[in-house]
Amino acid sequence: MKFTALLLCVTLVAAAGFYTDDPNVFELSYKNFNEVVYNTNYTTIVEFYAPWCGYCKKMEPVWRRLGKFLSRDSQYGVQVASVNCDEAKNKPLCSSFKVKSFPTLMTFRPPKYKRGVKKTGRHVPEPYTGQRELAPLVQFVTGRIKNYVKRFHRISAPAFPDWLNEDLHKIVVLTKLNSISPLLKTLAIDLLDTSSVAVVQMDSPKLGLTVKVNDVDVDVPVEEGDQLPVLLVYNKESKSFTRYPKLKLKNLHKIEKWIATQLGVTPLEGSLSTRAKRLSKFRGSSAAHDEL
């Protein structure tokens, strides 16, 4: 296979990186690989490729679509990256991951972060051997976003007010689902140093719902017939919830902007972070990161 591809593509040996023009894909080298892939609580999926390889060429449009899909509305804590293993200087990097055929697809999952505990774990590389199509790739990689979202099965759970009282800002999402969406996992990662996020399961909101926090009945600003999910921030001083005014929880960029105005926090990762700005030079163009 490789031999045929080599024959077909021999004229393209000196081609530049596939994704150097793509705003949604990090075209990495041995120089910036660690900074982008390891210095983050995001999961990264990397395509190790060679420009001459036929399967890599088939992969290219899929990879671009994957990058675009995962960047939309900033809702996925996943970085899409590539390494051109044909570049002499990148070869040691590629062989350190035992890349033997192209393309090799690999996810890098960050270690679990614990406050106050010195980082001990390492990112775990995991090869992707499934179908090279958008849907299975999205499913695989979004399933590898670290989860820092806490879950309460009902709002009357005794542990819920205790959690509200703990340090860090509190963001609460009332939801019907018993699974945690990639968007909420990503929100929790972006605000890991300042805020914690929890989901509280409920079937349908009711007027007059309260939570007892230190003997004070705190109103939950929902009404009968409200659509779920509903996102709230908790203010400890005034013992009150404030509700995110938009109906849908789809655009994480907008949600984080609103949270920033409510809590005065700045995300460390994601579209509003200085990290994103700093790393945009490793992507095709920063145009896509302008106002969403």
Ligand SMILES: *[C@@H]1O[C@H](CO)[C@@H](O)[C@H](O)[C@H]1NC(C)=O
């Ligand atoms: C994960 O997030 C925490 C809190 O912001 C940060 O201290 C830590 O360095 C991050 N981990 C990595 C691997 O970047």
